[in-house]
Amino acid sequence: MSTDREFVERVREAADIAQLMAERGIKLVRSGRRLRALCPFHREKTPSFYVEPELGLYHCFGCGASGDVIKFVMETEGMAFPEALDYLAERFGVPKPTKTPGREKPRPSEALEFAVKFFHEKLLSDEGREALEYLKSRGVTPESVNEFALGYAPGNNALLRAGHAEGFGIPELAAAGLVSRNQDGDWFDFFRHRIVFPVYSPSGRNILGFSARAIGNEEPKYLNTQETQYFRKGEILYGLWRARQEIRKAGEAILVEGNLDVVLSHQIGLVNAVAPLGTALTPSHARLIRKYAERLVIAFDGDQAGRSAARRGIPHLVQEGILVRVARLPEGEDPASLAAGGRGDVLEGAIRQGVDWLAFLMGFYPDSLEGKKGFERELAEIIKPLPPEEREAYLARARELLGYSQDWVAGVNRRLSEETPREKPREHNEAEVILMAHAVARAGEESFAAGLAMINPSDLTHPDARRLLEMHREGKGLDEIIRDESLGGKVSAILTAGAGLQDDIRTSFARLALETIYRGLARTISEAEASGDRDAANEAMARRTLLRRSISILNNLNDRRSLKYPQRRNAIVSRLMALIPTILSPSRTPGAISESFASTRAELDRIETLLANINNPDWEEKVSKENKGAESHGREKG
Template sequence: MIQADEVRTAADIVKIVGDYVKLRKAGANFMGLCPFHQEKTPSFAVHPTKQIFHCFGCGVGGDVFKFVMMIENLSFPEALRRVAEKAGVPIRETFRDETMDADARERTLLQKIHEAAAKFYAAQLGGTAEGRAARAYLADRGLSDEIVGRFLIGYAPSDGQALTRRLQEAGFETEILVKSGLVLRDAEGKRAFDRFRRRVIFPIARESGKVVAFGGRALGDDQPKYLNSPETPIYTKSRVLYHLDRAGPPIRKLDYAILVEGYMDCIAVASAGIENVVATCGTSLTESQTRLLARYSRRVVVNYDPDSAGVAATERSLSLLLEQGFEAKVLALPGGLDPDSFIRRQGAEAYRERLAGAPTYLDYLTERAAAEHDLERPEGKIAAANALLPYLAKVPNAMLRAEHANRVAERFRLDERLLREELRRAGGEGRREIRLQADAAATKVTPAERQLLRAFMESEELADEFLAPLLESGDCQGLATEGIFRRLLVARREGETIELSRLEAQLSPEEQRILYESAFWSGEPPDREEVLACLRALRRRRAEREREKLQLEIQAAEKEKDQARLAKLLEAKAKLAKELAHLRGL
């Protein structure tokens, strides 16, 4: 696929991956925390020369297209176009049409509908009498024209078919408009009308900045007060955080995120010059959303509403954040105020001061438990400690759990040893630090196999000379690398260029892991003499396996007193011993 090769060549995988993962130079490679599984120690590597990535923890790997497909949940054609945009490579329209399957074409249409709708709503806000009334409402909430424009805030008119007509006039079929969630049908299925009516509209974008949904805040007494887009092929609410498209870089730079509940809270904080803020918007924090945040930082300040619902949401979020290895603080604003109300009443500087003094999750929960229980009574101290144990048990790191338990014991004047014992029970017996140990369960691959893989991938001459004899000899039979060697041989016989991205499609996940780990081995690729040494090592390994098998057969023959068979087996063993001595250079 010439167009794909052109984009792959132009793309800088370090730069593109760096948009999602904080990378640091480590020798010839770049390392960071894997965005595809939870870890505390970086095991995610990017090879700038080979333009590939691999995680030595969970085993995923691939080229720049594979990374974008996984991180953005895209099809290959969609990932190719996304990478092309980032690399500045124009994609031919014929190529777009050829590579799009039906689902991809539908998602593209839905994306265009949302882009058109965002422009329509924005125009309605400032260009109509009804919209100007909505603009006055926003001004009363302290939103300047600059903020309204930056957040693409719009207005859905009370005319129940205004958007429907505009989109139909633009050439969109009613069926796809209904799929977008922006247009509904009446009970008889005959009349199409707008989902959002007489509402201030807040566009919701993915990390890429593409609008995929909307939230609407009612003007007047219309119910519900807040209305969000339904889930569609381009929008899953549990996988999107409001404002992350703009907040991502500031979060990475400052190394922490502020988590609020709604659009207005998020906009208020950002308007105060604090850009590292995101909102969940109509849903409890989800594991997918924590994974989004983890691409930028694992430090979070939770600033939900201080009412009973907000406190419950804070506690649920803390539980999930701790389980995912985040460092969490809690900002509970005084006077029962949400972030938007607090900033409008007391100003941005007062909010900054509160933010700087936000307590850790442990201090926040400890003081809440202390306020709710009588610490002068033994039963009260125990109840307060028990309220904290489920949160402590979520902390992945064992030493950190123990340290936090000691602090709780000191605060409530309890026996540290007994509290730690209760913590072990709360977390389950034998609880271990959450860490993927892919290598422990992975198939053993010898250095000789890895070096041969590197040699055959780097040198077509060495592959042509040694691949076929290796497979014909049977020296790699039964090894985890056998399938990879066979795929390499097929590629050479069919005249293909040996590239990781082309090889992996026909390999198992385990074979892909082995292939990418081998590609990350440091040092110069093996030369001809080193290849010969590796081949001898494989032959020696096969001979040793055969010797073990012969020994078992000899024992069976001795037990059965089968002298004729025993003589043949001993002769074969002696011959094999000579071969092994030769291979060992004895």
């Protein structure tokens, strides 16, 4: 584990997530071993926000917000990952890693800071003449070039060489997303012959990555830093570090499509403009905007693609409680072209006269009965998650647009209140994901660690379970897993909701481990029989017999008789799991195999005796005697 990884884990262990939430006015109420509260990320009347204090995780079953203590600070304080980590370290007294001169290499964040300076200097040099001329042709002033620290990436591994000269190795440059690797294993500059836009954290204190634009017709038009622990484009708004104070002052943000739209909007005084990084608007973007303003004007490009993108983003914004209007730009124009072409007044007028989102959506439907029904369906899907009083306000506005009676508002609102989300059918092997999530979260416990070491990912049937095990073996900690775009929310929901299984989680995970090994042995038997190796097939079948007996013990452990003795049950699980390597370890001679299997069967006999007497008052005394038998078994094996 690297020093940075260890530092992250120390911070997570030291930080008290419940205390942080209480300090921010979140009233947590005990609900079993978990805590419950009204969600701080969306408005609700019935608490659906749960906190698992032991693991330092939270999850809202209403809006889906989830994460650990680091992400909570990132979301509520508008900090980037490094800032949140440093804040928590200082808050809970965790010493930061110290650098040893000449030994420790610079951190990725320092490599990013170096890259900003390198790219900016290249833009202002002879090498960047074409890029600078392009920016001038688009109307970007020298002042904006400096204020936004715009740069030029020349390619030809210029950054890689310059980074090496400054003491940055491949690990730091790769972790910062500045270099990539080709199929031959050679490293090269990730950004080549592109104008680069540095992307900062909302506070402006940390550089997170870059968004780079092609100068000619090269595709893709925009290329962003690859996803890293610092850079997650679905959670970042370009220009927010320059716009956030003005957004708060105006109480309103302007959302444009691209980086140049932001730069040129700021040039003409629209300094509350921000943009997503070439990606569709996400719920995380909406939550980020909501931290700074309750009102937003979407000013996307004046073409069909821009209007469609605005339409897709509206549900996230409305469901976050933001009052949304949409600016109607002239056909074929965008904020950058209007600002650069001396038509800033047209852009400002379009923003000032923006229509509410309901009228905007109504424009997608024909003025017919069928068109009205289509609009009603889209409206219902957007406002269904909102509180009834908010739905009523939007329905009243929709009634005006549709020309319906007042009774329609009450009827639709009542129907939406009565509707409950249909539960998605659970996959037959969803238990694998639940168990694997708990296992990786508790990988420090012996019984879970043993199972994780035994399971072959290919023997798991659920792709999410396989990916979780692979991430664990890649050395990723729980904080990285729950920030994973595809799995993070699911893992947080599992861990904050409880086991999600009727049986004991440790026993169930041990059983999962043995069942996956059991399936793997079935393949071994088939392969041995296909090759005519009867000895290997018979040996694998004998191992399967012992595993089947072990699985039977675990099944019996979940019997009602043992439920009131969790410590006794855990002792049996640990003892059984310690026996599995003996069952699986290869033996060189038939005699050694027979002796090993006989000894293992004797140990299973002892474990079954302990299970049969698990309710006896003198059980612990009997365990002590049987432990001596287990030690004897180990000496026999040795």
